[in-house]
Amino acid sequence: MTTISSTISINLSCLSWDENGLTIAGAQNGEFGQALNRLYGPRDLIVDNENIYVSDTLNKRLLKFIRHSSEVQTLVQGETLYGLSLNQEEQAIYFSQESGSYEVIKRVNKNGGDPSIVVPIQQISRSYSLVAFEGKIYICDTSKHRVVLWSNINRTLAIVAGDVNMGFDSNQLRTPEGIFVDVNRNVYVADTLNHRIQLWKNGASNGITVAGSSNLGSDLHQLNSPRAVFVDSGTMFIADSEVAISTTITSRTTISSAVPINFRCLTWDENGVTIAGAQNGDSGLAPNRLYDPRDLIVDSENIYVSDTSNRRLLKFANHSAEGQSLFTGDSLYGLALNQEEQAIYFSHESGSSEIIQRINKNGGDPSIVVPSGHISRSYSLVAFKESTYICDTSNHRVILWSNIDKTFAIVAGGNGVGSDSKQLRVPEGIFVDVNRNVYVADTLNHRIQLWKNGTSNGTTVAGSSNLGPGLHQLNSPRAVFVDSGTIFIADSGNNRILKWNIGELRAAVVLVGSGSGPNPNQLRNPTSLKFDLRGNMYVVDNTNHRVQKYLVNNTQC
Structure with a gap:
């Protein structure tokens, strides 16, 4: 259950959407470019009450699009950015980026300013997905085939999904690119090159396949390189990247997230x-x-x-x-x-x-x-x-x-x-x-x-x-x-x-x-x-x- 205001509660599994989308960032015809009204290889986004934030990856910048306005601001530029997360407590954007031949995670106030390092070099590989809150960060550590939990206080990490080796076993992942964390700290992983969604319950050493299988394909029981997952009220929403459809899969377990919450x-x-x-x-x-x-x-x-x-x-x-x-x-x-x-x-x-x-x-x-x-x-x-x-x-x-x-x-x-x-x-x-x-x-x-x-x-x-x-x-x-x-x-x-x-x-x-x-x-x-x-x-x-x-x-x- 996602609560979007103090009075309206939305169960996303009950909704339907227009099949035609509106372009709110970048060019409607799909052209890329360096102007502020263009994007080039965008990777991730954040939506809050007022704005959207986009990692404009190949333009090497973090952009802020002001709601109901044509104004666009550059918050960070100079390095290639990937995963984004809004830390509600700090009102800060956490972002992963290249730093020379390494990867780091930094934070910047959502209204701009000087970024600061959260996760230094040599801790993680490239990360396309983050969840930041309460002094911790869940990091989809893609090239190391794992999800880690980083403590901002102790400056240490623990593996919460995956193993040191890539693979298809229940304790393994293969190039995961997207994560979702629910209120019970269960982690849903878009296990990209295994073409499946894995649920790693809090504290478990093995994952459970909740969507897809090792057999990639375009049928509704199959996935092909899923790169993002969102969960609400027992329903998963999956960015099934190599197939030109959007997928929703309803599970029997009612779940909610670090953002969506089941109050009961x-x-x-x-x-x-x-x-x-x-x-x-x-x-x-x-x-x-x-x-x-x-x-x-x-x-x-x-x-x-x-x-x-x-x-x-x-x-x-x-x-x-x-x-x-x-x-x-x-x-x-x-x-x-x-x-x-x-x-x-x-x-x-x-x-x-x-x-x-x-x-x-x-x-x-x-x-x-x-x-x-x-x-x-x-x-x-x-x-x-x-x-x-x-x-x-x-x-x-x-x-x-x-x-x-x-x-x-x-x-x-x-x-x-x-x-x-x-x-x-x-x-x-x-x-x-x-x-x-x-x-x-x-x-x-x-x-x-x-x-x-x-x-x-x-x-x-x-x-x-x-x-x-x-x-x-x-x-x-x-x-x-x-x-x-x-x-x-x-x-x-x-x-x-x-x-x-x-x-x-x-x-x-x-x-x-x-x-x-x-x-x-x-x-x-x-x-x-x-x-x-x-x-x-x-x-x-x-x-x-x-x-x-x-x-x-x-x-x-």
């Missing part, structure tokens, strides 16, 4: 770390304080908080304790990141009415998306380029607003206040999945409702009309997040975060919440719940006037 497999520290506001729960007006925060957004670099009673939208840069005000003057509530526009959508008071505006995530002048007279107070939004899902709380409904036509349609509730399957009562949180099904935190009905796309009635998937503290009960839930058949609930009245498997009659576990209070393992009226790309959990601890971060500490599947 994770566990978290029970003690949170305060990353915004005061650790002891004090409110205040200073940039390092919050007062009645309501919602948040997490992206790869920053968090954004609606600091409601301080009437401001704050941006906390990565690792900063002080927030930057992007907007001030009115009480703010729900937030959403529009990925296409790289803009923050936010609901706020405007006189006696409620409106929704948008602002660039780096600041600037806001513009109106939903004018006054259409919605009541909204504590939860999901924003796309052309439409916005709005939890229209006091109108007891969820609506879909067209950003183009300036009209809306009701997608959940809207049949008066009540507890029938077609009704809601003061809903405060929503989650929209890739199929446009809407999960609603039906707050004063003390339940989570699933409204499938196009249906006129909801289905209760957690809680009931009977509020309470039991694991089968909820008390004023205010936020919901869904992944891989598991619901995560900010059970506000019970001051806890629950993990509830869809189809079960009770929550599987209380993730956070040892009573009401300001201690690291306590909450007081949690109102928003989000995750980052590593699976770390962020909670708006409303009445403690802080944002808590809970680190992943283990996996269970």
Whole structure:
């Protein structure tokens, strides 16, 4: 399961794509060249929220293509580059390159600067694929027919796949060129000249063939020199290089990765770390304080908080304790990141009415998306380029607003206040999945409702009309997040975060919440719940006037 924003979860195995591609780097007609709008033998790429990065191998440069712009920047040049990886923690690009007659791995800030050596000469051969994170690098050590794990701290390496000799045995590889690492540190290897994909489970000394065989070919059961592999939700995507088709192969094992994450497999520290506001729960007006925060957004670099009673939208840069005000003057509530526009959508008071505006995530002048007279107070939004899902709380409904036509349609509730399957009562949180099904935190009905796309009635998937503290009960839930058949609930009245498997009659576990209070393992009226790309959990601890971060500490599947 790949989470691309804090509110939309995508299962790639469910998707289909246009068969015609759009050229976003290089020449559409396939011509190579040295100009910045041309490539020559490109080998690898990185995609983040804002840009793409390409190892333009035979032009001996690392290029950065700015999203929604014709601007191209050269970050590194002078040596032949191959594999790339984005280290999320450092916001740095790791790249392998030639250095004289040797190979090294370096890193450079994704916005440019002087590169520094990570893996020095004489440690590895040419590498076409890297995975860098948490002080370590998985390196596809191609010419040595192995995958190694390099420690940036100890400056040592360990072999995690392959042997010292090339071959076709289960403990061997032959010129591997691509790797994928899942959240359990299992390694999928594009075993290029063996024409297969090998799965090396964490700690295993032998690999398992999960696609292809030694018999290369163009049939759908065969591969021919696969050079890249990507895995999500039990499905592999393979760059089958010598065959002019793209291949997807579904396995029986549900897996996810160092980037894609299956949240139902994770566990978290029970003690949170305060990353915004005061650790002891004090409110205040200073940039390092919050007062009645309501919602948040997490992206790869920053968090954004609606600091409601301080009437401001704050941006906390990565690792900063002080927030930057992007907007001030009115009480703010729900937030959403529009990925296409790289803009923050936010609901706020405007006189006696409620409106929704948008602002660039780096600041600037806001513009109106939903004018006054259409919605009541909204504590939860999901924003796309052309439409916005709005939890229209006091109108007891969820609506879909067209950003183009300036009209809306009701997608959940809207049949008066009540507890029938077609009704809601003061809903405060929503989650929209890739199929446009809407999960609603039906707050004063003390339940989570699933409204499938196009249906006129909801289905209760957690809680009931009977509020309470039991694991089968909820008390004023205010936020919901869904992944891989598991619901995560900010059970506000019970001051806890629950993990509830869809189809079960009770929550599987209380993730956070040892009573009401300001201690690291306590909450007081949690109102928003989000995750980052590593699976770390962020909670708006409303009445403690802080944002808590809970680190992943283990996996269970």
